[in-house]
Structures are given as C-alpha cells and as structure tokens.
Amino acid sequence: MKILYHPNSYIDRLEKILNFDLSDKAPAGTFLFPDQLSYTGVALAILATPVVAWCLYKLKRYGWMGTLLAFIILPYLLNYFLVENVVLRLFLTYSPLVLLVIYYTLLKSTINDWRKPIFINTPGSDNEPDDS
Secondary structure, eight states: OOOOBOOOHHHHHHHHHHTOOHHHHOHHHHHHOHHHHHHHHHHHHHHHHHHHHHHHHHTTOHHHHHHHIIIIIHHHHHHHHTOOOHHHHHHHHHHHHHHHHHHHHHHHHHGGGGOOBOOOSSTTOTTOOOOO
16 A cells, blocks of 8 residues: 655655765766866755755754754864964864765755644445545
8 A cells, every 4th residue: 555645845845955966877987087076076965054954944943953053164263264274274174075965964854743634434434435
C-alpha cells in the first residue's frame, strides 16, 4: 500500500537541492576536470545555502536554522573579523565546508520524516464513509 502525502513545495525544493548530483549532469567532466568539478560543487553548495535557509524558515524548522548558523555562517564571520593567526584562519576557512557536508547529509536523512501523510480510509480518520 502506497502512502500519500500532502504536497509541500518547500520540502520538494529541499529534496531537489540535497539530491543534486553534478556528475550525472556532466559525466565527462568528472574525468577530464576533477579539480574544477570539486570547485563547482563547493560553489553550488555555498550558493544553495540561502535557499536552504529560506526553505527551513518557511517550514518553521528553527532548530535546523540555528544549526546552520552555528556550523556554517558563524565560523566564516569569526574568521573574517576576529582571527589573526594564520593556521587558525586556514582551519576556519575550510572547516565550514566539511560541516556543510555533514549538515546536508543529516538534513537529507531526516527530511522524509517531515512530510504529513494523507489519512484516507484508515480507522479514526475524518474521511470514513457513512454506513447509512
């Protein structure tokens, strides 16, 4: 039996962003230009972050937004304004990219639980047929 879900464009948009695979779009580029592909993947992940933040805001997932702020945006701000040490600056430059991958992986694994099922013909639902 297939479970039907209420449509939600924000969850669909998040799934599209999180399931995007660049190697499917340009398979020859993965062999010819692996460095450029990795730079493109990082650039696309960074460009997708505001869209992900907006979708999380519209879905009222404020905990996920706070985690996004703490994992990705805050280290960049600290790096830009406060850090003078070269080694720490280098670490804070690349650590948000690793945290972004972890964040997107966790988000991808939990996003399917956010959908609301449509309960039709189940005991206790509002759509039960009348027996009269």
